[in-house]
Amino acid sequence: xxxxxxxxxxxxxxxxxxxxxxxxxxxxxxxxxxxxxxxxxxxxxxxxxxxxxxxxxxxxxxxxxxxxxxxxxxxxxxxxxxxxxxxxxxxxxxxxxxxxxxxxxxxxxxxxxxxxxxxxxxxxxxxxxxxxxxxxxxxxxxxxxxxxxxxxxxxxxxxxxxxxxxxxxxxxxxxxxxxxxxxxxxxxxxxxxxxxxxxxxxxxxxxxxxxxxxxxxxxxxxxxxxxxxxxxxxxxxxxxxxxxxxxxxxxxxxxxxxxxxxxxxxxxxxxxxxxxxxxxxxxxxxxxxxxxxxxxxxxxxxxxxxxxxxx
Amino acid sequence: xxxxxxxxxxxxxxxxxxxxxxxxxxxxxxxxxxxxxxxxxxxxxxxxxxxxxxxxxxxxxxxxxxxxxxxxxxxxxxxxxxxxxxxxxxxxxxxxxxxxxxxxxxxxxxxxxxxxxxxxxxxxxxxxxxxxxxxxxxxxxxxxxxxxxxxxxxxxxxxxxxxxxxxxxxxxxxxxxxxxxxxxxxxxxxxxxxxxxxxxxxxxxxxxxxxxxxxxxxxxxxxxxxxxxxxxxxxxxxxxxxxxxxxxxxxxxxxxxxxxxxxxxxxxxxxxxxxxxxxxxxxxxxxxxxxxxxxxxxxxxxxxxxxxxxxxxxxxxxxxxxxxxxxxxxxxxxxxx
Numbered sequence: 124x125x126x127x128x129x130x131x132x133x134x135x136x137x138x139x140x141x142x143x144x145x146x147x148x149x150x151x152x153x154x155x156x157x158x159x160x161x162x163x164x165x166x167x168x169x170x171x172x173x174x175x176x177x178x179x180x181x182x183x184x185x186x187x188x189x190x191x192x193x194x195x196x197x198x199x200x201x202x203x204x205x206x207x208x209x210x211x212x213x214x215x216x217x218x219x220x221x222x223x224x225x226x227x228x229x230x231x232x233x234x235x236x237x238x239x240x241x242x243x244x245x246x247x248x249x250x251x252x253x254x255x256x257x258x259x260x261x262x263x264x265x266x267x268x269x270x271x272x273x274x275x276x277x278x279x280x281x282x283x284x285x286x287x288x289x290x291x292x293x294x295x296x297x298x299x300x301x302x303x304x305x306x307x308x309x310x311x312x313x314x315x316x317x318x319x320x321x322x323x324x325x326x327x328x329x330x331x332x333x334x335x336x337x338x339x340x341x342x343x344x345x346x347x348x349x350x351x352x353x354x355x356x357x358x359x360x361x362x363x364x365x366x367x368x369x370x371x372x373x374x375x376x377x378x379x380x381x382x383x384x385x386x387x388x389x390x391x392x393x394x395x396x397x398x399x400x401x402x403x404x405x406x407x408x409x410x411x412x413x414x415x416x417x418x419x420x421x422x423x424x425x426x427x428x429x430x431x432x433x434x
Numbered sequence: 435x436x437x438x439x440x441x442x443x444x445x446x447x448x449x450x451x452x453x454x455x456x457x458x459x460x461x462x463x464x465x466x467x468x469x470x471x472x473x474x475x476x477x478x479x480x481x482x483x484x485x486x487x488x489x490x491x492x493x494x495x496x497x498x499x500x501x502x503x504x505x506x507x508x509x510x511x512x513x514x515x516x517x518x519x520x521x522x523x524x525x526x527x528x529x530x531x532x533x534x535x536x537x538x539x540x541x542x543x544x545x546x547x548x549x550x551x552x553x554x555x556x557x558x559x560x561x562x563x564x565x566x567x568x569x570x571x572x573x574x575x576x577x578x579x580x581x582x583x584x585x586x587x588x589x590x591x592x593x594x595x596x597x598x599x600x601x602x603x604x605x606x607x608x609x610x611x612x613x614x615x616x617x618x619x620x621x622x623x624x625x626x627x628x629x630x631x632x633x634x635x636x637x638x639x640x641x642x643x644x645x646x647x648x649x650x651x652x653x654x655x656x657x658x659x660x661x662x663x664x665x666x667x668x669x670x671x672x673x674x675x676x677x678x679x680x681x682x683x684x685x686x687x688x689x690x691x692x693x694x695x696x697x698x699x700x701x702x703x704x705x706x707x708x709x710x711x712x713x714x715x716x717x718x719x720x721x722x723x724x725x726x727x728x729x730x731x732x733x734x735x736x737x738x739x740x741x742x743x744x745x746x747x748x749x750x751x752x753x754x755x756x757x758x759x760x761x762x763x764x765x766x767x768x769x770x771x
Contacts, residue, residue, distance in 0.1 A: 135648075139645050142641075143641070233484065237486055241486070245687070245689040246690065339641055344641060344644060344667075346667065348638070349664065351639070353639035384642070389649060392646075392653045394630050399605060400635075403633075
């Protein structure tokens with residue numbers, strides 16, 4: 124393989140890696156908030172799916188990608204409100220409610236998709252986030268393909284990483300958030316409103332999750348299909364643990380999983396003799412190996428998954 | 435507080451049950467029964483996925499509706515039938531005295547075999563399979579091999595880079611047959627064409643199908659065919675983004691991307707199902723394997739006429755010749771012996 128050939132392969136590899144990592148990274152970044160506050164939302168898959176559908180439906184009805192992103196964020200917030208209400212105020216089991224959200228997401232999006240777009244037709248044309256063309260940068264050889272041919276949503280997502288890191292680890296609000304997840308009673312005694320913090324964290328995390336789903340249907344693709352998230356929410360859950368509940372860790376985990384996928388696409392495209400089933404395992408094996416070998420013990424927030432009951 | 439909690443759990447539970455019923459297992463009964471004195475044939479269809487997937491399940495549903503209007507039978511269907519529900523689904527339709535129950539996909543075979551013994555008066559038909567069991571279980575297959583073959587011929591005729599690619603979904607017999615036919619078809623036109631192929635392992639993961647197609651396009655493929663039910667839309671999207679051509683699969687998909695989809699390999703399940711139901715209606719049912727190919731009118735190719743001018747001259751005549759050769763029996767590729 125010649126040098127320029129290698130470089131072009133590498134640049135499209137990085138492009139694919141980023142594309143694949145983005146929905147997972149967005150959802151997982153949001154979950155840094157909720158998990159840090161002691162909420163375990165395994166229903167994020169369902170939230171992503173609802174976000175994916177909401178984005179397409181809103182864009183179809185409103186004719187604007189940015190406006191539909193706003194709708195996605197609002198719907199995400201409502202879902203988060205609903206989730207936190209059920210697990211904190213009504214004190215239902217978090218795993219059960221999470222599972223219910225997954226079923227709700229699949230059922231509701233399937234039904235609404237058919238109601239809105241009908242049966243057996245081509246997906247409708249919608250306004251979506253197309254790759255931005257940045258003067259000079261996008262035209263750079265190799266580097267342009269790898270880093271500067273993404274949609275605006277991708278760049279926003281990257282900016283969010285340090286922002287979330289700052290909020291969670293460097294601000295008072297972040298300290299409160301972490302206190303609530305580690306020891307809610309202690310947090311309560313020093314005057315932190317535990318329930319309020321959890322409500323906010325739950326809503327923010329679902330907003331991120333919904334946007335992650337919308338990334339899939341409006342940036343990586345530009346249509347909705349039933350169950351299109353195909354398990355990405357669960358990978359995002361793993362990414363949070365893998366990333367040790369920090370946005371930078373989450374970024375690394377998502378990019379690693381994306382890289383695993385990109386490798387498997389490359390191997391398949393090279394018409395190698397490696398059996399396809401093995402190739403499809405690559406991203407998962409890579410994630411497992413990294414989790415077992417390099418990350419070390421991951422200890423989550425102590426009050427994870429338990430509703431706070433005031434005496 | 436405690437009362438409120440109870441209420442919320444109740445409401446939540448009800449909501450979930452309702453949504454499950456809507457999303458995962460809707461069944462409906464169509465066809466009005468008029469009192470004509472003649473007993474109408476009752477036909478039920480079990481589908482592994484949703485009826486609006488633009489592919490595998492949609493075409494079968496269309497077939498059921500066609501049988502209903504053309505042959506005047508009474509129909510019902512159930513979608514998203516998972517492996518664990520198959521036996522129950524067969525049994526419940528059989529108990530409701532359905533005359534014919536069609537399981538759409540080879541994966542329904544084992545369940546049908548088990549249930550068929552208990553209901554000798556009901557005819558069971560499994561699609562994309564070749565099993566049979568006396569006296570009441572038959573199978574039919576719209577020959578995916580031939581669909582792939584036509585797609586391969588057309589792709590090889592249209593390619594400029596002499597590289598074409600096939601992206602399949604799960605690694606199951608009809609997909610593998612399609613891939614095999616695709617390669618054979620392409621090689622029959624030009625042995626020097628490089629045929630690349632991969633399976634994504636999923637019929638849901640559209641994004642994965644798209645990224646896989648992009649990898650092939652980066653390798654130089656300029657005609658790609660996606661054979662992955664609804665995930666196939668991702669392959670078309672990848673081709674559209676890269677400015678290369680795609681070939682649809684299952685149904686005519688040229689409306690998905692009129693500037694990208696040059697043709698679609700058709701599995702004309704409406705024809706296959708109608709032929710099958712007619713056979714049973716006429717009392718000619720046998721517990722055997724019924725191949726449904728180009729000759730039976732169940733396989734074909736729909737050309738996107740709008741793009742013909744951009745493709746090599748004479749391509750339409752060439753593909754029509756191949757179809758005619760199958761119809762006359764000169765070509766018999768993909769018909770199991």
